[in-house]
Amino acid sequence: MDITASAKSTPDNPVVDRNEWRDARLKLLELEKEETRLRDKVRAARQRLPWVKVEKDYAFDTPAGRKTLAELFDGRSQLLVYHFMLGPDWDEGCIGCSFFCDHIEGALPHLNNHDVTWVAVSRAPLEKIEAYRKRMGWNFPWISSFGDDFNYDYNVSFSDEERASGAVEYNYRKVSTNEVADEEHGMSSFYRNEAGEIFHTYSTYARGGEEVCGTLMLLDRAPFGRNETSTMSFLKRHDEYEAAPKEKGSSCCH
Template identity: 70%
Template sequence: MQNEVVSREEWLEARRALLAKEKEATRLRDSVNAARLAMPWVKVDKDYVFETPDGRKSLADLFDGRSQLLIYHFMLGPDWDAGCTGCSFLSDHVDGALPHLNHHDVTWVAVSRAPLDKIAAYKQRMGWQFPWVSSFGSDFNFDYHVSFSPEDLAKDKVFYNFTPMQPADANDELPGLSAFYRNDKGEVFHTYSSYARGPEELIGTLMMLDRAPKGRNEDSTMNFVRRHDEYEEAAKAPSCCH
């Protein structure tokens, strides 16, 4: 459907009205960011061990000499053949940001429960460079509520995005982002986590699409997304929606 076509003067009036809302959203985002920075922290006392290409490392080791750590909980389970499409979409935006994050005292690491060889194979397929480690055999994913055992999924409720939810709406792996701080004494603190659509602003492509004439042009959240090496194959398939 084509939007209403108006004169340049009428368009300018509508654009100024939208600008007021955009400025309101910017001020709200600034307020949310300030509240996020003011959140209390929780000291991490549990010892977590991760399998990395350089051997076994602790959570503190993942900081790689920096004081801030962002961990992306990438959905790739031990028995999965490929990484989650949505997680892959977000991860396509990471490599270019790494020099900027590192220069700003921030380390980015993806964590999955899949064994390291499976992670390495998928990482090579996607052509990514960011650090990606395995929490296989660790409680890390379960403690941060992004992985669920068969016993968890058999219960009446599972805990995700800070609220109980129906197991039917969950998967054995779900996405999220967690932030940690390491002080000069080597103590590690959990400062923030975000789940579901919370990390959406990290996906620059979505922000660009929001400004295109058709927007995201989706029937459900990100249903148009494919792994970046699958678009040509998807384009050959018949579609009733696009």
């Protein structure tokens, strides 16, 4: 992990007695409660959003063959799609998307039991997805939208014409093409009713999915936090970390 020397070696937190620490902690607790109440309000507002009926027919390459958007629901009424950054000419998946998806498999039984299907979608051809999946050791559903409009319509891929204009829409605003990658990430939600109609209910981009990443939430409670020099600068793919040296006598077993 890339931990900055200044963050690790020169903390400037005051050292106080237990009573003074408790007073400070109680003040922080009030902020945490305020954050929780705001999060509840945001969640309620999210679930009250109006929906948009999906009129276009989308199709995806999957290990089980070609599937429509309706078939991705796998018999459930709700679908979460993670827009995974892996373009047709990329050699490996995005580091941040890989980090995000490291958190998914343990949640799948719980999501499925709650009538929710989860799937990752990338624009890379299926064989490239399967090769990277094998490298990462993942088993979650991951499919290809190669040759389909899906990624473009949900604003995570951008046409040559859009890029030539100098600005594209990402995260609900026009941004310079210099501010976005060839592919971008996000998560979209869909509902399918008993009549088979599909509705787009929600999409989030950029930092909107951070709460799903348990590692970030844990780091936020560690003494040095995320130790970032820029957003998520500490990240590597999970097979790229070097074994961190342990301090002498720090092993829990010896």
